[in-house]
Amino acid sequence: MSSGDDRRPQALAKPAFSEAQACAVVESEFGFRVSEIQPLPSYDDQNFRVRVSRPGDALGGPTEYVLKISNTESSKNPDLIEVQSHVAMFLHEAGFPTASVCRTRDGGVTSLVSVDSGSQTKSHVVRLLTYLPGRPVAEVPVGPRLLYEIGRLAATLDKTLEEFHHPKLRCLRREDFIWNLRNVPLLEKYLSALGQDRNREIVGEVIRLFKEEVTAKLSHFRECVNHGDLNDHNILVESSEPASGDAVFRVSGILDFEDMSCGYYVFEVAIAIMYMMIESRDPMGVGGHVLAGFESVIPLTPAERGALFLLVCGRFCQSLVMAAHSCRLHPENAEYLMITAKTGWKHLQQMFAMGRRAVEDLWFDTARSYGCGVPV
Template sequence: MSSGVDQQSQVPAKPTFGEVQASALVESVFGLKVSKIQPLPSYDDQNFHVYTSRTKDTTDGPTEYVLKISNTETSKNPDLIEVQSHIIMFLKAAGFPTASVCRTKGDNITSLVSVDSGSEVKSYLVRLLTYLPGRPVAEIPVSLQLLYDIGRLAAKLDKTLEKFHHPKLSSLQRKNFIWNLKNVPLLEEYLHALGQNQTREIVEQVIQLFKEEVMTKLSHFRECINHGDLNDHNILIESSKSACGDAEYRVSGILDFSDMSCGYYVFEVAITIMYMMIESKSPMQVGGHVLAGFESIIPLTAAERGALFLLVCSRFCQSLVIAAHSCQLYPENKDYLMITAKTGWKHLQQMFDMGQKAVEEIWFETAKSYESGISM
């Protein structure tokens, strides 16, 4: 297992490159002439939307890219970045709508760049991916069919990765990675960010239940590689007109593979359900449609289904607690960090108020309705 960020349950420092610096990186490392560059929202890495100019040597091919600058902690783990990049290429070759990974002038897929700030020298891994067009799911009213399709996509992705092999695959065994769903107990280190209130009490209950009811049953779950972050901003869609003139949406892009790690099938569907609930006007109905899509490819076992409610609650807790902690560190990035929190606390509270049995009944009955061809 590789060393670096995953040996520490800490929130890493985000890079702070300016547009001029980022533009110079693209030209010096990748040999492309930048015509325009602008920052993209991000969590703890730094991303830029890059527009390039055509030259006499590049009359075809893409002109828009995403420059990804990894934070200092992740940059200490080049094996992990290499594996993630190869997974993106593997999935693209398998027909998934992922970006293409661009080569450096030295024909590598990453470059380590050192910056002297005066007091210290910091090193950052940089990559360049082709830009994927489309709108994030967060910007549209999500139909039941799209929820089903997204659940199916999550399962197909994990299923396809069963065939992925790489000599450095062990780097995905991210023991103390704060975003791996297995590591919910690590949230105890960050509870101070919530203060003393009812929301903290719910999180403490979820952590305790997780220790008792999930950690003791992990051996009953089937292992796989998880994308780990199929949220409503990492799935892009494109619209087309249906036969009756209505807009129909299909997935046109999958973004951000930086949270990939070894996990379990049930983790992927739980994470996907949680994020699809965020913008929904009927959040408790979401899970059944996502689950039906997922189970059309990978039916869950009884043990996996029994853990689903608590795993969704646990992902809410991860997102909400880490966001609160990150806001204390980076208040200037509060708007982006608190996207989930706007409705997340309300949804988590509602799940707790309804209880596992009532929520499961909705999810499982909805999923079952697809078997008869009548979705609820």
């Protein structure tokens, strides 16, 4: 589930390729003939799952891919999409379960295609990625062991990206990108999407505290490149059945690098905690398990730990406010846009009702209980 950005209102247009047009793109740009195609849900891009027929001299390679068609606004920044694609390739080569990128006929990782939309011609960046197996975390029962592994994955990913180099890496310094966690204060201009109720009061309070206690202390956090959207639909898992009969899940896929930006280690763990809370039966208890996994690789500093509660609240606000804003603009996509909102407001309200100290104590006590152990 890609999360969009603050340029959506005027300039951004979601692609509207027909299945026939998508098949033609796969053939013309990547040289494959499509034998089967299926639309996939998306936020502001367009995705298709495609099965391809390979020529006799290329048998044995992947036959299932995802065709990603970027929206018009994102397509104006092909350098950013190129960097995101190279990050996925770098992580794949490092052993992470990310998609590999299919090269175009010209040897590139992306291609720019133009379509006639009736009144005008629109250009879209397209990519073809290998299809990853598994089910989204949102669809499986998530216990402490999987939460720990997701926290560990988030830290390992960020640590591995310390070694990533690319001549266009500066593209990830997205200062005004609404989904960079440092930009929670930018939500102020979208508050009109909320009613005059308790939810709006909470968001206003989060923004105020964020400015005072996070924005003012960013220099105390350690910088890194963030995936930025390790949510419960962007992490895929597969299960195995041990002798006990209880399913054990392992991560089989990491999706969607569209929200990547330069950030901080503590941002990644806060984002993972927030999204793992969404479907949990014990949302307040999630944070400690994710934190324990993350800190098994990258222990947080006292300053970073001190910001964690507000950062998790800030990500809730980003997701909930921008979903409400986007629903006003695109009511036809409301069901997909409001996935997080179904339980998100309730969780944010509960965090405030419990209070910062109580939530932090729960998270930190749980993380401390691991010691050097791993959940079973």
